[in-house]
Amino acid sequence: MQGCLRNFVCRVSPKKWATKSTESVKRAQKKCVTLRRVLATNTDEFCKNTTLHGLKYVNNQSLHPAERSFFIISVIVVCIISAFYILKVYEKWATTPVIVGINPEPNFVTNIPFPAVTICNLNQALKSKAIEANRNPKRRAMLKLLCKNESDEEQSTISSNWSNLESIIMNISQPCEDMMVACRFAANEYDCSKYFIPIITDEGLCCVFNMLHPKFMFISHIPRSMRNIPERDYEPIDWYAERGYPPDLPNKYYPRRIAGTGESLGLSITLDVEADKYYCSSTNSVGFKLSLHSPNESPNVHETGVLIAPGKETKVRVRPDKTETTQKLRSVDTKYRRCLFHDERQLLYFAHYTQRNCEMECIAKMLLQHCGCISFYMPKIYKNSTICNIRSLHCVEMVRLRKDPTIGSCLDACWPSCYDLTFLVDVFAIPLWSDEFFIENKRVQRYNKTYARKNIAVVNMYFKEYSFRSSIQTEFIGTTDFLSAVGGLMGLFLGFSFISIVELVYYAIIHPIRTLLQFEYTKKPALSEKLIRCDKTTVCRQWSSVQRYKRLRKYLRLRAIYGRAHKSTKQRAGYKRLSNNAVKCITDTLKKEQDIRT
Structure with missing residues (x-):
């Protein structure tokens, strides 16, 4: 009996098992296969049962070898073609991730700030x-x-x-209070000197309206011309093209927004050029230069300014041009989307990143590198920066105009902002009345007609339309589109679907593991044989305790697995007899234990 028990827990060596086991066990031993055979079997079953096209013909033994070779070559060629087109889709997805289109959602001029207006007298x-x-x-x-x-x-x-x-x-230079004669914004008269502040640009001393407060515009060094800003009734706020206005706005604030469209709700200013006081002009004429730009951007008056002639009334019709970018593009590499979000690059001088601000700092760095100084209107990116004198004028022009090809440029690194707001203008000018000149503002009425024709200029700036369409940068091929394209190609060439992935996982992992476990248990036939030979008395004697009963249940489970691997009638009868004996023994044992307790 002890020998019978030992065979419950001890494993018989393969050599001993080969000599003592029965014929049925020997047949079971032959069914124990290696890992290579398991993988080969699963591959064969996968090819027969998969939904992928053509694979069932590859291992079809009923076909002629030449026919099977034909299908093998066909499957390989189709896989290569499919991989080629999938690679093309991936390259397009990776290298061309951005497409610029028209935003279907309309924008309204009441939700954006009125442009910052910089006006410069040509007289230096x-x-x-x-x-x-x-x-x-x-x-x-x-x-x-x-x-x-x-x-x-x-x-x-x-x-x-x-x-x-x-x-x-x-x-x-001419101060702003002498240049500005009268101002009207949104149908209200204002004191120009309170809302136009001096700023030094490449056109000398200028006056700017609706620009960000210097504490929001600059990081450290505030230009001397903008340090003494007069107190206003409007509270300065920080505005971003990406985030827009903050949610909690005071009643009066700037940068200011417009109430609507048309000349009546725009900005109208009357200017005095003071032609008799001209000493030197930045051009060959008398008048003003006007530049409209974003409130968080430094003006580029010399290069992009519009000339305003005295003795004429000029209409400036403004059209906003807004660029937006979906937040999904944040995950795209900047070298592919070619734009920067406001928090992706920090400038040295300006608090807000725009392409214009970046270019200003870039030119300042180039001047410091090649000339050892910066121009008087350039941003002071370093506190100890030296101002270029008259002897450095030639070097400054060489760098600014990039006449020397050997001078490297950092302008290529100044990418556009992903969120940007610019303003396009249409300019129309007509002469002032020849017979009579009259302006409602009392400060202008003191000028006679001759002086007005020679010195006075009237400028009206306004939005043309209430709504406009912005440009939006989106994903050219999103993740969903990429998967759809790849899935379509694989479905077209191979009949591939997600069910095919499930099949591959099943036949590559689940089915081999199950098969290996099954054959692992078939390597213990001696255990089952000894279990069969043990009679009811032996089972009850050795497995009366609860702990042994649990172990018996474990071996019964092994026997059940092993029993499914043997198909002979004699073996099935033996397993049935063993099961009946074990159940009877367990039942009797539990009854005895119950009687003892009672």
């Missing part, structure tokens, strides 16, 4: 102030730089400190 210096400045050699050299005239000053004078050039420009 008032005649009286220039005559006074010529008495000082240093100021005379600075005046020549401002007027872009060649200097014959001594080198010692030119090489002196030019850090106060900004204050000199403010002293010798």
Whole structure:
């Protein structure tokens, strides 16, 4: 009996088993296969049962070898063609992820700020102030730089400190309160000097309206011209092209929005050019330059400004041009989407990233690298930056106009903003009345007709349409489109679907594991044989305790698995007899234990 029990828990060695096991066990031993055979069997079953096209002919033994070879070659060719087109789709998806289209949702001019307006007098210096400045050699050299005239000053004078050039420009140029005669915005009259602040640009001293407050515009160094901003009734707020206005707005704020379209709700200003006070002009004419730009952007008046002639009334019809980008493109590499979100690059001088602000800093870096100084209107990216003097004018022009091809440029790194707001203008001008000139503003009425025709300019800026369509950058081929394209190609060439993936997982993992486990249990036939030979008495004697009963249940489960692997009638009868004996034994044992307790 002890030998019978040992065979419950001890494994018979393959050699001993081969000599002592019965014929049925020997047949079971032959069914134990290696891993290679299991994989081969599963591959064969997969080819026969899969939904993929053509594979069932590859291992069809009823076909002639030449026919099977034909299908093998066909499947390989189809796989290669499918992989080729899938690679093309992937390259298109990876290298061309962005497409620019028209946003189906309309935008309204009441939801965007009115453009920042920068106006510059072409006169770089008032005649009286220039005559006074010529008495000082240093100021005379600075005046020549401002007027872009060649200097014959001594080198010692030119090489002196030019850090106060900004204050000199403010002293010798026409101030904003003299340039602005009258202002009207959204059908309300305003004091121009409170809303137009001085700013130094490449056109000298200018006046800007509706620009961001310097504390939001710049990171550290605030230009001297913008440090003493008069108090207004409007609270400054930070505005982003990407995020727009903050949710909680005060009653009065700027950058200001417009109430509607048309000239009545736009910005109207009356300007005095003071032609008799001209000393040097940035062009060959008398008048003003006007630039409309985003409130968070530095103006580019010299290159993109519109000329405003005195003695004429000019209509400036504004058309907003807005660019938007879906947030899904944040995950796309910048070298493919070719634009930057506002928080992806931090500039040194400007707090807001725009392409124009980046270009300004880039040119300043190039000037520092090649000329050792920066122009007076450039951003002070470093606190110790030196202002270029008149001797450096040639080097400045070489860098700014990129005349020397050997000079590297960083402008290629200044990509557009993913969210951007620009303004396009249509300009129309007509002469002022020849017989009578009258403006409702009392400050203008003191000018006579002759002076008005020679010096006064009226500019009206307004939005043309209430709604407009913005450009939106979206995914050219999204993840869903990519999967659809790949799935379509694989379905066309191979009949592939997600069910095919399930089949592959089943035949590659689940089915082999199940088969290996089944054959692993077939390697223990001696155990089952000894179980069959054990009678009821032996089973009851050795498995009366509850712990042994649990072990018996374990071996009964093994026997059930092993029993499914043997198909002979004799073996099935033996398993049935063993099962009946075990059940009877267990039942009797439980009854005895119950009687003892009671």
